[in-house]
Amino acid sequence: xxxxxxxxxxxxPLPPExxxxxxxxxxxxxxxxxxxxxxxxIAGAKEVFQTEHDVLLLTSSxxxxxxxxxxxxxxxxxxxxxxxxxxxxxxxxxxxxxxGAKVERIAVEWGKPVPPDxxxxxxxxxxxxxxxxxxxxxxxxxxxxxxxxxxxAEARGAHPALLLVDGVSAVGAVDCQTDAWGLxxxxxxxxxxLMSPPGIALVAVGPRAWExxxxxxxxxxYFDFGEAKRFLERTVAQTPFTPAISVLxxxxxxxxxxxxxxxxxxxxxxxxxxxxTREGVRALxxxxxxxxxxxxxxxxxxxxxxxxxxxxxVSRLKEKHGVxxxxxxxxxxxxxxxxxxxxxxxxxxxxxALAALEEALPALGFPVERxxxxxxxEEVFATALEVLR
Amino acid sequence: xxxxxxxxxxxxPLPPExxxxxxxxxxxxxxxxxxxxxxxxIAGAKEVFQTEHDVLLLTSSxxxxxxxxxxxxxxxxxxxxxxxxxxxxxxxxxxxxxxGAKVERIAVEWGKPVPPDxxxxxxxxxxxxxxxxxxxxxxxxxxxxxxxxxxxAEARGAHPALLLVDGVSAVGAVDCQTDAWGLxxxxxxxxxxLMSPPGIALVAVGPRAWExxxxxxxxxxYFDFGEAKRFLERTVAQTPFTPAISVLxxxxxxxxxxxxxxxxxxxxxxxxxxxxTREGVRALxxxxxxxxxxxxxxxxxxxxxxxxxxxxxVSRLKEKHGVxxxxxxxxxxxxxxxxxxxxxxxxxxxxxALAALEEALPALGFPVERxxxxxxxEEVFATALEVLR
Numbered sequence: 063x064x065x066x067x068x069x070x071x072x073x074x075p076l077p078p079e080x081x082x083x084x085x086x087x088x089x090x091x092x093x094x095x096x097x098x099x100x101x102x103x104i105a106g107a108k109e110v111f112q113t114e115h116d117v118l119l120l121t122s123s124x125x126x127x128x129x130x131x132x133x134x135x136x137x138x139x140x141x142x143x144x145x146x147x148x149x150x151x152x153x154x155x156x157x158x159x160x161x162g163a164k165v166e167r168i169a170v171e172w173g174k175p176v177p178p179d180x181x182x183x184x185x186x187x188x189x190x191x192x193x194x195x196x197x198x199x200x201x202x203x204x205x206x207x208x209x210x211x212x213x214x215a216e217a218r219g220a221h222p223a224l225l226l227v228d229g230v231s232a233v234g235a236v237d238c239q240t241d242a243w244g245l246x247x248x249x250x251x252x253x254x255x256l257m258s259p260p261g262i263a264l265v266a267v268g269p270r271a272w273e274x275x276x277x278x279x280x281x282x283x284y285f286d287f288g289e290a291k292r293f294l295e296r297t298v299a300q301t302p303f304t305p306a307i308s309v310l311x312x313x314x315x316x317x318x319x320x321x322x323x324x325x326x327x328x329x330x331x332x333x334x335x336x337x338x339t340r341e342g343v344r345a346l347x348x349x350x351x352x353x354x355x356x357x358x359x360x361x362x363x364x365x366x367x368x369x370x371x372x373x374x375x376v377s378r379l380k381e382k383h384g385v386x387x388x389x390x391x392x393x394x395x396x397x398x399x400x401x402x403x404x405x406x407x408x409x410x411x412x413x414x415a416l417a418a419l420e421e422a423l424p425a426l427g428f429p430v431e432r433x434x435x436x437x438x439x440e441e442v443f444a445t446a447l448e449v450l451r
Numbered sequence: 452x453x454x455x456x457x458x459x460x461x462x463x464p465l466p467p468e469x470x471x472x473x474x475x476x477x478x479x480x481x482x483x484x485x486x487x488x489x490x491x492x493i494a495g496a497k498e499v500f501q502t503e504h505d506v507l508l509l510t511s512s513x514x515x516x517x518x519x520x521x522x523x524x525x526x527x528x529x530x531x532x533x534x535x536x537x538x539x540x541x542x543x544x545x546x547x548x549x550x551g552a553k554v555e556r557i558a559v560e561w562g563k564p565v566p567p568d569x570x571x572x573x574x575x576x577x578x579x580x581x582x583x584x585x586x587x588x589x590x591x592x593x594x595x596x597x598x599x600x601x602x603x604a605e606a607r608g609a610h611p612a613l614l615l616v617d618g619v620s621a622v623g624a625v626d627c628q629t630d631a632w633g634l635x636x637x638x639x640x641x642x643x644x645l646m647s648p649p650g651i652a653l654v655a656v657g658p659r660a661w662e663x664x665x666x667x668x669x670x671x672x673y674f675d676f677g678e679a680k681r682f683l684e685r686t687v688a689q690t691p692f693t694p695a696i697s698v699l700x701x702x703x704x705x706x707x708x709x710x711x712x713x714x715x716x717x718x719x720x721x722x723x724x725x726x727x728t729r730e731g732v733r734a735l736x737x738x739x740x741x742x743x744x745x746x747x748x749x750x751x752x753x754x755x756x757x758x759x760x761x762x763x764x765v766s767r768l769k770e771k772h773g774v775x776x777x778x779x780x781x782x783x784x785x786x787x788x789x790x791x792x793x794x795x796x797x798x799x800x801x802x803x804a805l806a807a808l809e810e811a812l813p814a815l816g817f818p819v820e821r822x823x824x825x826x827x828x829e830e831v832f833a834t835a836l837e838v839l840r
Contacts, residue, residue, distance in 0.1 A: 066478070068478065068479065073478075073693060074477065082474060090459055090777075093775075121511055122510055122673065123673075124692070125673050125692040126510070126673045129672055251693070260693040261696075280670070283518055283550070284511065303514040304512045304649040306650030306695055307649055307650075308473050308701075312697075
């Protein structure tokens with residue numbers, strides 16, 4: 063009967079009015095009322111992407127959106143830089159390889175961001191302009207590291223490579239200035255900072271990416287950008303294929319709430335949740351994986367003390383406290399656990415998670431001073447009450 | 452304030468308990484409770500597909516499922532027969548072409564089914580066994596025609612071509628015996644006879660299709676069958692990518708309801724709705740596009756009298772009566788309107804639609820005898836009250 067605190071990096075907990083919207087009756091997806099929903103969702107998404115160019119809606123997870131970014135802009139044999147500092151950077155590169163791109167990976171240790179200098183150096187050596195695209199994960203939820211996409215965009219300078227950005231857990235949680243920074247494609251998904259159920263990928267497509275679609279020879283049908291745009295521009299805006307209607311109902315409500323709060327406040331709220339989490343965890347003596355300058359607003363990866371079984375910890379937090387966090391992925395399995403703080407996650411969830419840790423760690427043989435983590439988080443919250451309203 | 456009767460061939464109206472499920476709070480999609488949902492949905496889907504082999508769940512519309520069927524079993528350059536008697540048969544062929552298959556189309560006039568003999572003849576002439584697959588739409592919603600998939604499967608005989616079936620609007624509405632007829636891949640979607648919101652494609656994959664995946668060289672990542680199967684078979688069953696959770700909540704409830712009703716009763720209910728619609732429309736003197744032996748359980752296409760503007764009719768039915776039907780597609784635009792009767796559509800919806808026609812047709816200058824269509828439908832319903840319970 064205990065309440066659940068869902069603190070994984072997606073799906074994220076949904077506000078009651080969003081759940082209510084998700085439970086609404088179906089309507090014709092090729093009708094004026096539904097066109098109104100699509101148009102409001104796109105307008106709301108453009109604000110979050112900070113773009114005046116196109117936003118397309120695809121019925122898929124975020125990964126489907128990443129595949130769309132690749133297949134609409136590239137051709138088999140194209141040389142592509144795959145920047146990776148974690149699981150999702152690897153995935154983006156894997157997708158490009160699956161479709162026949164020649165992917166050169168710039169991979170750094172999990173827990174660090176990709177240095178923009180490495181990108182600048184590599185592009186400088188590309189005198190013949192062979193590199194067609196750079197793939198980068200704005201925020202890698204496997205590590206809780208945020209890449210400096212702005213600096214990477216600057217590192218590109220005048221090189222013609224497209225910049226394709228996995229913003230799945232970033233857009234809405236961190237500042238992602240699609241147009242101002244010159245990002246060509248940015249992908250996000252409904253179930254992260256946009257506090258909606260999973261099922262819709264949102265893709266911002268800029269003018270240089272549209273130009274690339276003219277020459278891109280990777281095969282595509284379901285994820286074709288051109289079709290999506292043509293259908294949106296019909297007299298009655300629509301999608302080429304029946305979309306996840308209930309997810310769009312939810313996004314409509316969620317994006318209007320974000321608009322009400324204001325994008326910068328929404329990002330500030332994410333930063334605050336993240337900071338309170340980090341301070342709370344640090345106060346309990348647990349080290350963080352990502353250092354402060356690139357620690358993510360979306361998720362915090364916490365190193366566990368030598369000898370502590372992550373599975374037992376995660377399971378105790380869930381069973382005894384209703385606090386749902388995630389274990390580590392890949393090389394970090396067994397070494398970290400991850401606290402997600404995206405979307406509708408609130409201060410009570412963060413406090414509940416820290417209080418749960420204060421019970422669970424001693425119970426598993428790692429004594430901590432009760433109240434210390436919670437107090438540190440409270441202190442952070444107390445400095446920014448206006449952000450929480 | 453009037454009630455809406457959604458009578459298009461998908462999305463279809465949802466029962467209250469399905470809507471309630473769609474509005475439930477998010478949980479971790481990599482957890483035991485969610486694995487339970489996935490497993491129940493798959494078990495329920497296997498009954499509807501009438502298969503004991505695999506059923507995979509993809510977060511996409513039905514078209515994504517069709518793309519998955521193609522890219523997982525074929526290679527660029529493969530010769531494929533694309534059977535088509537309407538919009539969706541053409542689409543299936545287009546997908547295969549987009550991925551580099553050599554598609555030979557067997558297309559018949561819209562409103563007729565594909566004759567199984569044509570398939571048998573063509574395969575007989577394929578002495579070198581070059582044809583790798585046959586693409587067929589079980590039920591084409593553009594025309595309301597049901598292809599005789601069983602006879603087409605028989606026409607294949609011992610030829611090694613795979614039979615890939617678009618069962619999007621068929622599975623659950625007509626008898627589709629995946630295993631008994633030897634269908635290799637059958638695709639359906641959540642928003643048709645399975646009375647759930649759109650967002651999930653369900654794909655039945657048989658042993659010969661699995662074998663084909665070993666050699667299939669079309670590129671794929673998001674829609675990869677192998678990954679979907681590997682993740683389902685983990686200790687905690689899951690999907691490779693975050694699925695449309697609220698749609699799966701809904702499918703779980705909807706499939707358990709279909710199980711309760713019994714698949715054969717569920718199909719009989721669809722047949723009854725379709726028959727009542729056809730009798731009602733005929734009694735009003737309007738000719739049907741599809742002849743009786745191959746008229747679809749899912750949707751009925753009605754020819755309009757010379758001089759009647761379909762748009763005005765569709766719009767009047769919607770505005771004055773809350774009855775939402777669809778116009779014609781492609782060559783049938785302006786020539787037919789389509790009444791969907793899938794899933795939760797009930798007798799009151801059919802009666803409302805016929806009553807609305809009895810008002811709208813005279814209002815648009817085409818007098819009909821009031822009550823005649825409704826009476827004909829009532830007569831059909833009266834013969835099968837037990838199916839309606």
